[in-house]
Amino acid sequence: MRLVVGISGGSGIPYAHGVLQVLKDLNVETHLVVSSGAKRVMTAEESGPQLPDLTALASQVHEDRDLAASVASGSYRTDGMLIIPCSAGTLAKVAHGLADNLLSRAAHVTLKERRPLVLVIREDPLPRPMLLNLLAVHDAGARVMTASPGFYHAPDTVAQLLHFVTARVLDQFGLDVPGFRRWKEPGSTPEAEQ
Template sequence: MPQKNQPITVAITGASGFIYGLRLLQFLLNENFLVDLILSKTAFKVSQLESNLNLPADNLIESKKQILNYLNLINNKSLNLWSESNLAASISSGSYRSQGMIIIPCSMGCLGRIANGISDDLITRSADVCLKERNKLILVARETPLNTIHLQNMLTLSQLGAIILPAMPAFYQQPKTINDLIDFVVGKTLDSFGIEHKLFNRWTDPKKQVENVSSMKRKSENAD
């Protein structure tokens, strides 16, 4: 079970779906987890295109303020925002006690670099550290369709123990809003990390639901 006093690394890359990263961040901070956050250069660009945020990539203090403000968590003290180019950051070392890393959304470029051991920025280096330390690493991959290189890279990472979690919402929980679809993907990510949540309704066999209701009815009739 993940500990609240031990940090989790979250990286947001330049794949579509910046909102997935924000929603995960909001959940973790609301639940009092410590979070080390890294945004790739392209993530800053995608954030402008996909949200109302205008995060300055060259001013991390301002970017962090804007993110916390957007999440209604302005007084939160549990977030560290790191520069992608800061290879001397604590999270780049295997001696740092991180509980693991979630890359959400994860671009095919980032996934490919990690699969091939190219640790040339803080995101890929931190992921490389997770693999070598046998720590949790979840990649919420976003691309469609997938080419053979993407699939081979995913296989390599899966064989190394990483979890490939495609940003693929399901429909059996009957989503009503875009937020329901986002929460499904974020909820599945939390499941893979072992963090409890109630972001979506879990599947129960409709027949069992009917049986449960009938047995509850029978019990209450017997009680009468």
């Protein structure tokens, strides 16, 4: 399997790190595109993963300004793309077909080739323009998710909350994440363990 992983300038870089780690563990080929906004957010969120932590997990890294990269073309086959986190600005570009950097171009290519595109939003509250953009990308064929973990698995750590989101995102590509406890499956709730 080959996936494009985009990271845009929304807070929540640890979500991207978790996805990249699991994809590496699952031997999925990853093509990483990190926006300039994401690089600024990493610097601001000093305690979180930094660019070297992310690039070390990717099979291939592409510069966001490189519109001649492999993932900019529909003839380069992938099994889909995810953008985690997806900022409001990147969402707007995808919603309106503005492909002025590699991240938005790769998303455009993913939509036009009818491949799975998953956008993981991590922003609140959602103003009307953003809600309209969410609807537009949905109608164009993307799947919209929020970086919103569940709690039925009784998490004890932040890492377990991040893992929940990672597993739900990778479910969209048919990938099973080891250690993910699903609703109503044996051992998935504290009541089931008693």
